[in-house]
Amino acid sequence: MITIRYEEENDRSAAYDGEKEIGECTYFLTNRKWVINHTFVDENYGGQGIAKKLVAEIVDQARQQGIKIIPLCPFAKREFELRAEYADVKA
Numbered sequence: 001m002i003t004i005r006y007e008e009e010n011d012r013s014a015a016y017d018g019e020k021e022i023g024e025c026t027y028f029l030t031n032r033k034w035v036i037n038h039t040f041v042d043e044n045y046g047g048q049g050i051a052k053k054l055v056a057e058i059v060d061q062a063r064q065q066g067i068k069i070i071p072l073c074p075f076a077k078r079e080f081e082l083r084a085e086y087a088d089v090k091a
Helices: 050-065 074-082 084-089
Strands: 002-007 012-017 020-030 033-041 068-071
Touching: 002 050, 012 050, 020 050, 033 050, 033 074, 050 068, 050 074, 050 084, 068 074, 068 084
Parallel strands: 033 068
Antiparallel strands: 002 012, 012 020, 020 033
């Protein structure tokens, strides 16, 4: 079963198949904003919407913490363009 976990200590959300890490979405903090700089999913797990879930987890955490996001990586940037519901957290 695929699970998505927010790992604050590692500045990322991560996807796991059991205990095997299969993807991540990373960010860094700058000027009180999170910059999403990398999204990756193992090619064997492509097409399952995992990358979208990884970005969504970062968005949810940012909302809870009152932080704005700069989507820098191409995938996150595209997700923010496609999803009007992310407008409230976009810097």
